[in-house]
Amino acid sequence: MRVPDSMTYNNAIRYMNDSKAKLDKLAERATTFKNFSNSSDDPSLVSSALVLRSSILVSSGYISTGTNAQAWMENNETSFNLMNDLIGQANTIMLKGVSDTVGASERANDYAVQITQILNQAISVGNTSYNDTYLFSGNSVKTKPFELATDGSVVNYAGDSGIMKRDLAPGVAVTINTDGIAAFNPFFDALILAKHGLETNDMTEMNNALSNINSALTAMNVSRTNNAAILRQIKTSNEHLTTTQNELKGLLSIKEDANMAEAISMFNLQETTYQTVLEVCSRSISALNLFDTLQ
Secondary structure, eight states: OOOOHHHHHHHHHHHHHHHHHHHHHHHHHHHHOBSOSSTTTOHHHHHHHHHHHHHHHHHHHHHHHHHHHHHHHHHHHHHHHHHHHHHHHHHHHHHHHTOTTOOHHHIIIIIHHHHHHHHHHHHHHHTOEETTEETTSTTOTTSOOEEEOTTSSOEEEOSOOOOOEEEEETTEEEEOOOOHHHHHHHHHHHHHHHHHHHHHTOHHHHHHHHHHHHHHHHHHHHHHHHHHHHHHHHHHHHHHHHHHHHHHHHHHHHHHBOOHHHHHHHHHHHHHHHHHHHHHHHHHHHHHHHHHHHO
16 A cells, blocks of 8 residues: 555645754754743743742842841941940040149040040031941831930930841841941930030049949940840851852752753754755655656
């Protein structure tokens, strides 16, 4: 029984198309360096890659949040360092101020002026901002927190007691802001008392101010220690997330990225196969045409 010419033609065309489709797929793999270009290429592989991509995206969000939180906390630490230096300067001045060898005029015209300068610098440190947001204003990050009253008797606080939390990982959140009043107000009050004591030559006020300056250092160090502990936690979390993300990217690369040597080898092999199919089909069709002519 003779096979119909139409079936032979159709089979030849199908073989050529199938071979060409495989060749095109391998060519795309070799040029894009990817194992697949759409989900139908390898549903299982694509599904695994999508899960990995989703995990990488989530970790990127936490890393970004952690990086910003770390920068915030590092700026907090810088502010604490500056304030610590100012406390040391104020303590030194007041130790001189309470000395019996210092007169009232020197206290009022020299040491009181220096304390005033330190007070202004301390307020400036308390008003430190990062990315146009004040560090020590609670949730009122656009409001300058500290301002010296017109009569110089007190440093007013314009912020609030709001808490700012940041998520470092699922179920893991930290507080990144510091209570400005608790951290700095004792020092501000001590400086104001010191200034008044020096100006009025009041030895009791000066001694109380000196004691309060030391107490202010203790109060600030409580906030500073808490800040340092959270900063370490953030750094550790960021390092862990970065390591995990790099591992996920490595796994994704294994899923998605083609082995170039293998891809090129398979392409060359398929190209040879395709040329062979073309040659065989061409001969088959030519033979059919010759047979039809002889008939």
